Amino acid sequence: MILFDPEKCTGCGSCVDICPTDAIELINEKAVINEDECQLCGSCEAACETGAITIEPEEPEEKGDSDVDLSQYRGVWIIAEQRKGCMAPVVYQLMGKGHELADTLGVPLAVVVIGFDMRDQVESLAGYGADTVYYVNHPDCANFNDGLYTDILVDIINKYKPEIVLSGATAIGRSLIPGVATRLETGLTADCTQLEIDPEKNLLLQTRPAYGGHIMATIVCPNHRPQMATVRPNVMKKPQVNPDAQSEIVEIPFDPSAYSIRSKLVEHISESEGEEALLSDADIVVAGGRALKNSENFELVRTLAELLGGAVGASRPPVDSEWMPYRHQIGQTGKTVCPKLYIACGISGAVQHLVGMESSEVIVAINKDRSAPIFEVATYGIEGDIFEILPALIKRLKESR
Amino acid sequence: MNILVFIKQVPYAKEVRLDPKTHTLIRDGVESIINPYDMYAIEEGLRLKEFHGGKVTVMTMGPPQAEEALRDALSYGVDDAVLLSDRAFAGADTLATSYTLALGAKNLRDFDLILCGKQAVDGDTGQVGPGMAVRLDIPYVTYVRKIRSVDDGTMRVERIMDDGYEVIDVPLPALLTVVKEINEPRVPSLKNKMRAKKQSIAVWGAADIGATTARLGLAGSATQVTDVFKPERKSNLEWLEGSVAEQVDALVDRLQKLKVG
Ligand SMILES: Cc1cc2nc3c(=O)[nH]c(=O)nc-3n(C[C@H](O)[C@H](O)[C@H](O)COP(=O)(O)OP(=O)(O)OC[C@H]3O[C@@H](n4cnc5c(N)ncnc54)[C@H](O)[C@@H]3O)c2cc1C
Ligand SMILES: Cc1cc2nc3c(=O)[nH]c(=O)nc-3n(C[C@H](O)[C@H](O)[C@H](O)COP(=O)(O)OP(=O)(O)OC[C@H]3O[C@@H](n4cnc5c(N)ncnc54)[C@H](O)[C@@H]3O)c2cc1C
Ligand code: SF4
Ligand code: SF4
Numbered sequence: 234m235i236l237f238d239p240e241k242c243t244g245c246g247s248c249v250d251i252c253p254t255d256a257i258e259l260i261n262e263k264a265v266i267n268e269d270e271c272q273l274c275g276s277c278e279a280a281c282e283t284g285a286i287t288i289e290p291e292e293p294e295e296k297g298d299s300d301v302d303l304s305q306y307r308g309v310w311i312i313a314e315q316r317k318g319c320m321a322p323v324v325y326q327l328m329g330k331g332h333e334l335a336d337t338l339g340v341p342l343a344v345v346v347i348g349f350d351m352r353d354q355v356e357s358l359a360g361y362g363a364d365t366v367y368y369v370n371h372p373d374c375a376n377f378n379d380g381l382y383t384d385i386l387v388d389i390i391n392k393y394k395p396e397i398v399l400s401g402a403t404a405i406g407r408s409l410i411p412g413v414a415t416r417l418e419t420g421l422t423a424d425c426t427q428l429e430i431d432p433e434k435n436l437l438l439q440t441r442p443a444y445g446g447h448i449m450a451t452i453v454c455p456n457h458r459p460q461m462a463t464v465r466p467n468v469m470k471k472p473q474v475n476p477d478a479q480s481e482i483v484e485i486p487f488d489p490s491a492y493s494i495r496s497k498l499v500e501h502i503s504e505s506e507g508e509e510a511l512l513s514d515a516d517i518v519v520a521g522g523r524a525l526k527n528s529e530n531f532e533l534v535r536t537l538a539e540l541l542g543g544a545v546g547a548s549r550p551p552v553d554s555e556w557m558p559y560r561h562q563i564g565q566t567g568k569t570v571c572p573k574l575y576i577a578c579g580i581s582g583a584v585q586h587l588v589g590m591e592s593s594e595v596i597v598a599i600n601k602d603r604s605a606p607i608f609e610v611a612t613y614g615i616e617g618d619i620f621e622i623l624p625a626l627i628k629r630l631k632e633s634r
Numbered sequence: 635m636n637i638l639v640f641i642k643q644v645p646y647a648k649e650v651r652l653d654p655k656t657h658t659l660i661r662d663g664v665e666s667i668i669n670p671y672d673m674y675a676i677e678e679g680l681r682l683k684e685f686h687g688g689k690v691t692v693m694t695m696g697p698p699q700a701e702e703a704l705r706d707a708l709s710y711g712v713d714d715a716v717l718l719s720d721r722a723f724a725g726a727d728t729l730a731t732s733y734t735l736a737l738g739a740k741n742l743r744d745f746d747l748i749l750c751g752k753q754a755v756d757g758d759t760g761q762v763g764p765g766m767a768v769r770l771d772i773p774y775v776t777y778v779r780k781i782r783s784v785d786d787g788t789m790r791v792e793r794i795m796d797d798g799y800e801v802i803d804v805p806l807p808a809l810l811t812v813v814k815e816i817n818e819p820r821v822p823s824l825k826n827k828m829r830a831k832k833q834s835i836a837v838w839g840a841a842d843i844g845a846t847t848a849r850l851g852l853a854g855s856a857t858q859v860t861d862v863f864k865p866e867r868k869s870n871l872e873w874l875e876g877s878v879a880e881q882v883d884a885l886v887d888r889l890q891k892l893k894v895g
Contacts, residue, residue: 251862253645253756254666269697273725273852275859288725288852316797379764380773404796408776411761415732415768420856423728423759442865443758451861495773496804499790504798541889574892584865595892597885613888614873615881625882633886 234289235271235278239263241285248277248286253444276448306396306458309335312386313346313358314405318375320354322471322514323401325361327464329472330428331399332362334437337430340396341365345389347382349375359480361472366480367393371487373494377405380495383412389485390417395459397437399428402463414461420454421461426468437462446565446588467513467571468592504560512561517543518572520563520590521551524579524600524619528556533623534578540630546570546590548580564589579619582607599623635688635784635806637679638745639712640735640766641672643696643703644756668703671751674812677819678781679749680711686784688746689713693738695723695731701835708830709822716742720839725852728757732765734850737843739770747789748809752777760811767809774809775802779816 244262256270257277264285266277278286311331314321328344335342341364346355348370355368369385390398390413398413400406402424414421427440431453437460440451454460512518519541521534531551538545547557549564563570565585575593580586582598582605590596591610598611601618608614615622646667668676679690692707694700695718704715718738726734739748748767753760760776767774779799780792787806792799794813804810822830840850848854874884 255645269699271724272697275725276862279859279862379775383768404777404794407760408764411728411759411764412768412774414761415729415765418729418856420727420729421759421761422857423761438860444756445758446865449863449865450859451863452857453860454857457856496775496802496808499801499803501795501800502798574889588865595888597888608871611871613885614871615885616873616875617878617881621878622881625878626885629882629886 235266235268235273236287236289237264237266238285238287241283242281243283243285245282247280247282251276251280251448276450279450303396303456303458306394308340308393308395309338309342309397310390310395310399310459311342311344312398312400312406312410313344314377314401314403315346315348315351315354316377318348318351318354320351321401321403321405321466323403323406323464323466325471326466326469327399327401328358328361328363330464330469332472334397334428334430335362335364338396338435343367343393343395345369345386347374347385355482356480359478360474360476362475362478363480366482367485368482369485369487371489373489374487376498376501377409378494378496378498379409379412381492382409383416384492385485385487386413387416390459398459398461400461400463402465406463410461410463417459417461419457419459419461420452421463422452422454423463425462425464428462428464436460442565442588446584465569467569512544512546512563513568513570515544515570515572517541517574517576518546518563518570518590518593519543519576519578520546520548520580521557521578522548522580522586523550525551525556530620531556533619533627536627537576537578537623537630540627541574541576543572543574543576546575548583548586577607577611578623580607581605582610635682635686635746636744637682637688637690637747637749638739638742639672639675639679639690639692639707639749640751640762641676641692641694641703641707642669642751642754642756643667643694643700644669644754666699666702668706669751669754669756671753671755671812671814673751673819674814674816675749675751676707676710676712677817678812679747680820681817682747682781682784683713691716691742691745693718693735693742695719695726695734695738697724698837701837704835705830705833708833709827710820711823711826715833715835717835717837718839718843719837720850722840722845722847722850722853725855726850727855727857728759728761728765729856730850730852730854731762732769733854734843734845735762736766736769737845738838739766741838741843746806748772748807750809750811752811752813763809763811770807770809772807772809773804774811775804776811778810778812781810781816 313324343365345367422439429438519538546563547561551557552562576597596611598607599615691714693716750763777794782790
């Protein structure tokens, strides 16, 4: 039920702007909410600074499965993702954040690794801050399988009861973790870019972009445990390694007969052994936009990237027009990158692009339109024509070698 | 093969732009559309039906006006449509949404395959498909870009991974979430458009699907949105001005300070 207090409403219109279904209008400088259109998404309640809007469950007393004893749950966990026995980079990025959260709460940090023959990597997790590693080591677990991994994770989480469980918002994480959360009947926040502990309630504050990056939403999971989140790769920083740190390694026995496997992996085909595998981890990215006009002109971007020793990225139009393969796309529906240097050539800076690159350390924007939104996130701005700037820049760099 | 396709109605601002003078957001009319990814799920359902026979049903959970999305789906050639609608469903997070949708599927009973979009463009979580499969206790594959074959109750599919793709055999009944690479949706035919206008659409409420009220909508949701804000952008922009040569010099100078170039 959505409740509105006209006394508190100042007519600022914030709720009108944020409502995704256009359910709110300003009439005589007061918000008027059309309850038939309202989906109870909570956006207006959160956007209203005067507290004029509140949303309450119809039967507030009746609470689903929330008779869980929250105090039984303790510790911060990271579900490690591995491919062919290799830890995904996002695991280390999550450990930095996980460590910080665990310290704030005064609880241990643990990592769960499901795989086969990964002892060295399991041991190395201590250096990144793991107090405990739960390690499921069996040939049947070598490859990712939604059903099997879900069953295993549900069993371990039910046994050890962590209060927070984090995983990468990768293709694997976004497939596996929703199944796990549903089996555990708990909340899951997707694709977070920020995690913090609320100092008063000790709740995990999970912030994520929604509506294609137009708004950010902070989400909590007050009455269910564990509090679960998938976290976007390359937004958290990998921590410094402490070579002397030690962790306890708990081997979890695996009995194949206890699990039934339904879907089977036939084969895995890698399509990104070369250049584009580097894109997510590159220190330097040179990206081109619609302004390049065709695939031949994209050579300017490629040459500049090569001269700087960087990777090539693109906004969506070059991908849609097939000047560049999809795996080079940066943004909401492409990759997220966080290089030391990002050079945007003829890219306007739509929110869907910005969410994929704005955490880069230094951003150079080259655009002939001084009012292009890309300049709002740029460190250095060049107002100019890419067909003049890029050739001149390439020439200069070649000369200076 | 009987196929159940889940579609979500999402808001679509025809145009969102910044008023250059007042710097407020101008939205020129918000309309409701079928979540774009669900269009590929509908198309794939129709193609499977054309090849293997059977029937395609679409289902959505939403307010009464979500019926529009279902009629829209019918106009592409879908056989049947069901609307899950009840005040008690409103305000659901993905946990409560997947509970409601799974009960809807159970109530329909007869399906060999469930298709969903890879994610909805508003909530953007991609969590509803996997959640629903777990509740129905059927296997699922996400990010499917191709159905290679259907043989003896097993489907062979290609699913996109971060570093390439996987080929997976999944026994039916199963749930797939699909990406846009899977097909090219058709345009509605006049005949189906006419039919879509007239066809009756079943509306199921909480009681019809045998739902426990406490697990629905806001009451059944584990997550709560506590704050919503516009993303902040840091601004420490330095313009590199002058002629092209001067701009390039200035940039090379900055790059050298960063120890690149
Ligand atoms: C659901 C959804 C998801 C999306 N996901 C993504 C995504 O993942 N990634 C993404 O990038 N986009 C995405 N988009 C698209 C996004 O909204 C923009 O349309 C897109 O980013 C624009 O690309 P652009 O900047 O290259 O092109 P434009 O917006 O057309 O900008 C071209 C820019 O080049 C400048 N220019 C033109 N000629 C020259 C020249 N000669 N010299 C210098 N400058 C010049 C122009 O001033 C302009 O600023 C998505 C959109 C939607 C709706
Ligand atoms: C700003 C904001 C942030 C949110 N963040 C979260 C969050 O982090 N975690 C969370 O649990 N909830 C979240 N929610 C709530 C969530 O958006 C709703 O639960 C919504 O009903 C389903 O989620 P989705 O839009 O992400 O769908 P997705 O899971 O992205 O949808 C995938 C597919 O499931 C099917 N589907 C989804 N919804 C329906 C439906 N109503 N009817 C039929 N088929 C459907 C479609 O095939 C669709 O393509 C958020 C809501 C808002 C407004
Ligand atoms: S945000 Fe709050 S104060 Fe502003 S118009 Fe809406 S209800 Fe009124
Ligand atoms: S709760 Fe969401 S849908 Fe309802 S009026 Fe507020 S913003 Fe609009």
